[in-house]
Amino acid sequence: MKKQTIKSITRNLLYRFRQIKTERFYLLIMRKNGIANKKVVGEKEWVEKWSQFGLKAKPTQYRVFSHYIGNDINIVPEDICHDFIETILNPMRFRGYYADKNVFDKLFPESYMPRTVLRKMNGTYYDEAYRPIEMTESVFFQILNQSKIDKIVIKPSVGGMSGHDVRLFCKDRDASQSWRDSSTKTLLDLSYIEHYYGSNMIIQEVVQQSDYISMFNSSSINTLRLSVYRSVSDNECYVTGAIMRIGGKGSVVDNAHAGGCFVGIHPDGSFCHEVCNQYGQQQSTFNDIDFTNNYQYPNWYKVIEFAKSVGKHVLHHRLLALDIVLDKDNHPHLIEFNIEGYASWLFQYTVGTAFGDFTNEILRYCLKKQKEIEEVICL
Numbered sequence: 484m485k486k487q488t489i490k491s492i493t494r495n496l497l498y499r500f501r502q503i504k505t506e507r508f509y510l511l512i513m514r515k516n517g518i519a520n521k522k523v524v525g526e527k528e529w530v531e532k533w534s535q536f537g538l539k540a541k542p543t544q545y546r547v548f549s550h551y552i553g554n555d556i557n558i559v560p561e562d563i564c565h566d567f568i569e570t571i572l573n574p575m576r577f578r579g580y581y582a583d584k585n586v587f588d589k590l591f592p593e594s595y596m597p598r599t600v601l602r603k604m605n606g607t608y609y610d611e612a613y614r615p616i617e618m619t620e621s622v623f624f625q626i627l628n629q630s631k632i633d634k635i636v637i638k639p640s641v642g643g644m645s646g647h648d649v650r651l652f653c654k655d656r657d658a659s660q661s662w663r664d665s666s667t668k669t670l671l672d673l674s675y676i677e678h679y680y681g682s683n684m685i686i687q688e689v690v691q692q693s694d695y696i697s698m699f700n701s702s703s704i705n706t707l708r709l710s711v712y713r714s715v716s717d718n719e720c721y722v723t724g725a726i727m728r729i730g731g732k733g734s735v736v737d738n739a740h741a742g743g744c745f746v747g748i749h750p751d752g753s754f755c756h757e758v759c760n761q762y763g764q765q766q767s768t769f770n771d772i773d774f775t776n777n778y779q780y781p782n783w784y785k786v787i788e789f790a791k792s793v794g795k796h797v798l799h800h801r802l803l804a805l806d807i808v809l810d811k812d813n814h815p816h817l818i819e820f821n822i823e824g825y826a827s828w829l830f831q832y833t834v835g836t837a838f839g840d841f842t843n844e845i846l847r848y849c850l851k852k853q854k855e856i857e858e859v860i861c862l
Contacts, residue, residue, distance in 0.1 A: 497566075498538050498562075498566050499538070501562050501565065501566065502538065502541065502562045505541075505544075505561055505562040506541050506543055509543045509544050509547050510543060511762070512547050512762055512763050513543070513546070513547060515762045515763070515764060516550070516762070516763050516764060518546060518547060518550045519546075520543070520546065521546075522542070522546075523545070523546055523549055523554060524549075524554045525545075525549070525554040525555075525556055526542050526545055526546070528556055529542070529545045529556050529558065530542055530545075532556055532846075533559075533560050533563055535846070535850055536563060536566075536567045536849075536850070536853060538562075538563065538566070538567075540560050540563060541560070541562075544558065544560045544561060545558055545560075547763070548828075548831040548832070551763070551831065551832050551833070552831060552832075552833075552834070552835055552836065555835070555836055557836040557838065557839075557842040557843075558831060558836050559827045559831065559836060559837040559838060559842070561827055561828055564825060564827050564837070565823075565824075565825070567849055567853065567856065568802070568845060568846075568849050569802060569822075569823060569825055570856050571848070571849045571852045571853070571855065571856060572800065572801040572802040572845070572848075572849070573799075573800040573801065573802055573822045573823065574799065574800075577799035577800065578800075578822055578823060581797060581799065581800060581820075581822055582641065582642075582822060582823070583604070583640055583641050583683070584638070584639075584640040584641070584685050584819055585602045585603075585604050585609075585640040585683070585685050587817070587819070587820075588611070588613075589613075590796050590797065591793065591796055591817065594816075595789075595793070595816065595817050596687075596816060596817055597636075597687045597688050597689070597690050597808075597816055597818070598611065598630075598632075598687060598688040599611040599685060599686070599687050599688075600626065600627065600630045600632065600635060600686045600687060600688065601616075601623075601626055601627075601685075601686040602640065602684070602685045602686070603640070603676070603680065603682065603683060603684045603685075604640070604682075604683060605682055605683065606682040610626065618673065619673070620672065620673045623672070623673045623676075627654075627662065627686075630688070632654075632688045632689075633653060633654045634651065634652070634653050634654070634665075634688070634689035635651075635652050635662070635686050635687065635688060635689060636649060636650070636651050636652075636686070636687050636688075636689050637649070637650050637652065637676070637680065637684060637685075637686050638650070638684065638685060638687075639680060639683060639684055640683045640684055640685040641683040642683075648679060648680070649735065649736055650664055650666075650679075650735070651664070651665040651666070651689060651735045652664055652665065652671050653665050665702075665735060666733075666735055689704070690704065690808050690810050690816055691810060691811045692704055692705070692808055692809060692810065692811065693781055693809040693810065693811060693812075693813050694811065695781050695809075695813070696727075696781070696808075696809050698772070699727075699729045699769075699770060699772055700729050700730045700731070700732065700734070700737070700743075700770050702730060702732065702733050702734055702735060703729070703730025703731075703734050703735055703736060703737040703743070704737065704808050704818070705727060705728055705729050705730065705737050705808075706727070706728050706737055706806040706807060706808055706818055707725065707726075707727050707728075707748075707780070707786065707805075707806070707807040707808070707809070707815075708725070708726050708727070708728060708745070708804060708805070708806055708807075708826075708829060709722050709724070709725050709786075709787075709790045709804070709805045709807060710722065710723045710724040710725070710802075710803075710804060710805075710825075710830060710837060710838075711723070711790050711791065711793065711794040711802075711803045711804075711805055712794075712801060712802055712803075712838065712841055712845070713794050713795070713797075713800075713801040713802075713803075714801075714841065714844065715801065715844065715845075715848045716844060719791075720790075720791040720792075720793075720794035720795055721791070721841065722787050722790055722791065723830075723837065723838050723839045723840075723841060724829075724830035724834065724835065724837055724839065725747070725748040725750075725780075725830075725834070726745045726746060726747050726748060726829050726830060726833055726834075727745060727746050727748060727754075727780065728743055728744075728745045729743055729744050729745065729746065729758065729769060729770065730742075730743045731743055731744075731770070732770055739759075739760055739761040739829075740761055743760075744758040744759060744760050744766075744769050745758065745759055745760075745829060745833070746758045746759070746774060746833070747759075747830070747832070747833025747834040748780055748833075748834065749834055751783070752779050752780040752783030752784075753777065753778070753779050753780075754774060754777075754778040754779070754780070755774070755833055755834060756774050756775045757774055758774055759832045759833060763832050780809075781809060781813045782809065782813040782814070782815070785814075785815065786807065786809070786815045789807070789815040789817075790805055790807065790815075793805055793817055793820065797820065797822075800822045802822075802825060803820045803821065803822060804820065804821040804824075804825050804826060805817060805819075805820045805821075806818040806819050806820070806821075825837075
């Protein structure tokens with residue numbers, strides 16, 4: 484059997500495995516939210532539209548998301564988005580470099596990112612200017628103290644997802660070599676870094692977030708997630724969806740998988756009147772905040788322009804999921820961007836379809852480029 488045939492069979496098996504896994508998850512969503520698993524208006528047309536890649540679209544996701552945003556043929560199926568659309572718009576051959584958070588400071592102007600204190604790349608320590616460091620315990624604390632920073636966040640620079648292993652440390656006022664985890668009070672030292680973060684990590688200053696955004700939960704940085712698409716027709720960047728994550732009381736991370744919720748944001752910056760968890764369960768009150776009140780994201784149109792400018796710096800990829808924080812002066816800063824695991828569901832539980840007015844353009848382009856899909860399996 485030829486190598487290409489083996490790859491094709493393997494790839495198709497992976498597609499179907501992921502589709503089965505996705506199907507099971509959305510059946511769970513249906514049960515949790517009392518959504519009937521039966522045919523709905525527009526389903527036939529939706530299945531036809533999204534089955535053009537050769538993998539028949541399962542109607543389960545259409546039934547789920549139409550429950551939230553109405554019967555819209557442009558609802559994006561998560562599995563087809565992952566296996567076909569993301570793979571074409573964000574080619575795999577370029578992902579490794581862009582997925583490393585330690586290269587972000589090379590991609591963007593200095594003001595875009597929180598200040599980096601220390602980084603470790605492929606086993607070597609570097610300072611904020613990428614100069615290599617012979618690391619010892621004393622050098623480690625010297626770098627932290629010379630930064631004149633009182634709060635730092637430590638996270639994996641490669642492979643971290645959903646807020647896993649993101650830790651916040653605060654400096655003790657009375658001890659130069661005493662930094663404690665804000666949640667567990669564990670002391671920080673070099674062996675801690677080596678043990679928990681291995682060969683790739685980044686230490687950054689904690690941005691003092693906007694008082695307005697802090698109101699929703701003061702213990703977490705409540706990040707804004709924006710979908711940015713760089714059009715194949717004019718190479719301009721467009722924001723196609725927006726939600727804000729909100730951590731649970733006392734939580735350092737805001738991710739929905741870690742007990743947080745998220746709220747949809749309309750194109751004019753106004754908040755939806757309900758928050759949502761990862762299972763699509765909605766409520767109008769979270770952290771004692773009543774979302775039936777009219778909330779508006781600060782400095783909204785500057786944030787949108789900032790997001791578009793980020794997209795213009797990532798030249799190899801066209802579909803980005805940005806995580807943005809607003810500082811105390813309501814200026815936006817990029818925490819990170821994602822080029823895989825786009826999470827179309829975040830937007831489709833809340834304000835509308837993931838790609839909005841660009842759905843047909845994206846679909847046409849990806850169908851045209853389908854033969855260029857890179858193999859997931861290397862043989």
